[in-house]
Amino acid sequence: MAITQNKRREHILACLSPAPSNERIVRTAARMAAAFDCPMTALFVRTPDFDAAPPEDQQRLRANQQLALELGAAVETTYGDDVPSLIAEYARLSGVTKIVLGRSAAARRRPFGKPPLTELLLAYAPDIDIHIIPDTRARASYRPRSARETSPRSLLLNIAKSTAILAGATALCALSDRLGFSDANLIMVYILGVVLTSVVTTHRVYALASAVISVIAFNFLFTTPRFSFSAYETGYPVTFIVMFLTAYITATLAMRYKEQASQSARIAHRTRVLFDTDQLLSKAAGRDEILHAAGNQVVKLLGRAALVFVSENSELTDALPFAAPDQPMPAYDEAAERAHAAAALAQSKPDAQAAGAFLYFPIRMGEHVYGAAGIEPGGNPPDAAEQSMLRSVLAACALALENEHNDRAKKAAAVLAESEQLRANLLRSISHDLRTPLTTIAGNASSLLSSGDSFDAATRRQLYSDIYEDSMWLVGLVENLLSATRIEEGRLTLRTSIELLGDIAEEAVAHIVPKAKDHKLSIVQEDELLLVRADAHLITQVIVNLIENAVKYTPPGSSVRVLLKCEGADAVVEVSDDGPGIPDADKARIFEKFYTGAHSVADNSRSMGLGLYLCKAIVKAHGGEITVHDNAPHGAIFRFTLPLDAALAGAALSAEGGLTRE
Amino acid sequence: MNKITILVVEDDAPVRNLITTTLGAHDYRHVAATTGEAAVMAAASHNPDIVLLDLGLPDIDGVEVIRRVRGWSSVPIIVISARSEDADKIEALDAGADDYLTKPFSVDELLARLRATQRRLALIQNGGDRQSVYTNGQLAIDYAKGCATLAGEELHLTPIEYKLLCLLAQNTGKVLTHKFITKSVWGSSWENDIASLRVFMATLRKKLEKGPDSPRYIQTHVGIGYRMLKVE
Structure with missing residues (x-):
């Protein structure tokens, strides 16, 4: 067979059965998996009547499962009686591309029976390749028997219904007969009775019996001679046969229609639930939300309490309880439940679940186990349909978790790459820029040591003050570098607390005042009590850097003003000066790393272009924005925002309320 | 000396x-x-x-x-x-x-x-921290009466502001951490308490330090806490 050009990775599904020929199917599937170098899954659909299968069948199934395991397949079991739809659904959810099954399963066809498995599979999963392995050996000895429940209660109920309808039909016939209607009317009434029986009972046998009894009753009660099983008219035997066949075939069709209607209702319900689940899961952000959405969906679906365990590094950690609607969460021992869930996950036998207060199902995608979901069995364990829906929800949940996991890994890798890049740039830049002040400090100090006595007092003083100023510059640089590493080591290192913006601004100004004796610094608080959630040190640094910049790039005597105000949901800080302003060409690039502009400031070599870049990074990490504008009539305004916390505003208000109550 | x-x-x-x-x-x-x-x-x-x-x-x-x-x-x-x-x-x-x-x-x-x-x-x-009347510059607290005055005028303080002022006064010169203050005044150290602390401290300072020329009584240590300064 030609290998498809499809880029999708192949995934082969072998259908397990207890048939002797199944071994060959497993081996063929394994060979295909080896040829495509792709994963293989062996699936057994366990129908409710399989428990009644002979022990040798069960034995053979276990042998086949063991063989599949040895050949490197993942062995799975699903539960239900709608075999083709379960296989198709499993294939869809697990991304299976090829299904391998045996002809014995393929060619089972009876008149009026269900279409063969392959045809149904094709209908359910039209885009999956189906490979049928010829079966030269004996037919499977195992044939599913009726899966219908045969409790005495339902038997009696069905018989009662059939009898009542039959009696009703007979009574109606007696009435028609009395009124002198023809035989044709009576036959129609009986056929109607049989069709009704087929609609209200759960098995075809009742319709069949009803048809037979109707014919006999018609013969006995309404044909001459009355009250005898013989009939005078020569046409009657034909009438009886036609009557029987008509009744039976109509009833069969009605019954099949009923089955299909209930099946399509079931499928519609399942589709609806899965659709909702998919939507909820795609809306959920983060692992916990996904698990919560899945847990809630399971509870909504089954009406049972659920306990979801989160798996981290193949250890089950947090337990998330989901109570059934309008019911308290059942009592459970978390440690014991965790052990049960772990046992269920570790179970190599595919169809055995560990028994605890909850029944556990794995949440997994391929090799990755994301957790286990336990549902409360209550008095009645979940039936096959429930289990199959549960598995669908859990599979969708696992898929969502896998996507989320991959996204996170991708983002982490991107952040890592970016910070590596920054570190490299930083090191290059630092090693160059540190040399200038260090040369001055070391040179000046060494001249003072060796020949300090020969300098006059003014020269010595100049050397001392140069050393002092250069070291102070280094102090500032180290502060900025420390902040830069903290920012770049991952945004999580923000140590935020609730801060009064006014306090931070005052601290920043107090820090600058001794260095800016030639400038007029002022703080204006248009709005007071601006509470923000911020890293005090980093925000102080932002304001310090902005003021330092303003001081550095404006002539002595200029004034620098720090303005605090509130705008909507943001606190705004503006640092404005009345210097020459910033050319438009620089405005766009001013926040870039190591951008120093074309300023002809005397100590341009000392400007590493780190300060504003850092300001931007810090403000961004706080969820704010930094911009630069022109001041009127001249000068620059640097402006940044910090989100005000709504909850904090409430707290602040209640505290302020305390002021008026005296 | x-x-x-x-x-x-x-x-x-x-x-x-x-x-x-x-x-x-x-x-x-x-x-x-x-x-x-x-x-x-x-x-x-x-x-x-x-x-x-x-x-x-x-x-x-x-x-x-x-x-x-x-x-x-x-x-x-x-x-x-x-x-x-x-x-x-x-x-x-x-x-x-x-x-x-x-x-x-x-x-x-x-x-x-x-x-x-x-x-x-x-x-x-001098046993200043045990006297029944505390004085610091123009600020005076009469612990027995439970009132504080600034330059002879009574300060209108809320109960919590008064508590904060006493706590700071009793530890004049010492930096008190946010946690220490909220634990002493509110008995807990939740985030809301810290938010309230910021607001109360700001309003308390406004009452104590009227105008730019008035001496600073309370020093803010951003990220750490507050300290009452001894004013000459």
């Missing part, structure tokens, strides 16, 4: 030299120790008036030194830390340190801290 004894605990020789030279030049007596163990011994034997303690010591952690010394002495301790992390300072302050200096610090800063601590010492020696 400055003849008080200062124990300098610092393992780095140049920094120790810088500090001792500065102290000598300003008429302080000093004793130096280079390890934590030696510092505890010196604190016991020399009975210093102030301890300058570096947090990064070769043998035991500086915070541990504070805990041991606080076992028997209430000598004011000023922590010197190269770590710019607030957490370390807060830990030291909560362990019983009175004040802190972050490296690199200027000589002026060091001397200012020493003067502030000396004022605190003088206050304690």
